[in-house]
Amino acid sequence: MGYYIGEIVKLRKEFFSSFEEGDYSSAIKTGAQMLKIYKDNDDCTSLEYANDINNLAIVYDMVMMYDKAIKLYSEAAEIREKHLGEKSAALADTLGNWASSCSMKKMTNEAYNLHKRALDIRKEILSENHEDLIMSLYNMAGACEDLKRYEKAQKYYEEAKKRNIAKAEISDQEMHVLCTVFW
Numbered sequence: 001m002g003y004y005i006g007e008i009v010k011l012r013k014e015f016f017s018s019f020e021e022g023d024y025s026s027a028i029k030t031g032a033q034m035l036k037i038y039k040d041n042d043d044c045t046s047l048e049y050a051n052d053i054n055n056l057a058i059v060y061d062m063v064m065m066y067d068k069a070i071k072l073y074s075e076a077a078e079i080r081e082k083h084l085g086e087k088s089a090a091l092a093d094t095l096g097n098w099a100s101s102c103s104m105k106k107m108t109n110e111a112y113n114l115h116k117r118a119l120d121i122r123k124e125i126l127s128e129n130h131e132d133l134i135m136s137l138y139n140m141a142g143a144c145e146d147l148k149r150y151e152k153a154q155k156y157y158e159e160a161k162k163r164n165i166a167k168a169e170i171s172d173q174e175m176h177v178l179c180t181v182f183w
Contacts, residue, residue: 004040004041008037008048011033011034012034015027015030015056024062024063028060028063031056035053045082046079050075050076050080050083054080054094056072057076057097058097060072067105073094073095073097076094077091077094086121089132092136095117095118096135099114099118103146112144112146115140115143116140118139119133129163129164129167131167134164137157138156138157140156141153141154
């Protein structure tokens with residue numbers, strides 16, 4: 001990145017402020033300004049660019065502009081994989097978001113494959129009861145339902161529920177230990 005990074009940082013703050021306020025129209029305009037700066041400076045392969053287009057894709061999802069979201073998620077995933085490797089949490093997040101957009105467009109096979117890839121990554125890098133892993137299991141169940149693979153969907157739902165219960169039990173145990181130590 002070059003001298004224009006200051007402008008990107010300023011616009012990124014405006015983007016997040018608009019997003020937090022629910023002013024998605026302004027967030028989209030600000031996001032477009034950021035992308036123009038990246039393109040004008042031939043910097044569309046950096047991890048920073050991937051992060052910004054991923055965030056803009058999330059806004060497009062919020063306003064149901066799924067085609068635009070899918071295009072940006074695809075690009076962000078490619079860049080994140082190049083920079084972070086095939087097994088990164090950031091890549092899994094992008095794949096999961098991309099899959100959700102595909103689901104909304106009734107692109108069921110694509111959604112299934114992307115959710116599966118996100119789940120496989122999360123199974124390798126996260127703890128067995130991590131909330132993102134549990135969410136991936138629920139997403140896979142939904143993708144299987146969309147494909148009318150109901151038995152497979154049920155298995156994913158059951159696994160997600162089991163892990164969610166285990167997570168809650170662990171949290172209760174940790175809270176008990178904390179209370180014992182501090183009281």
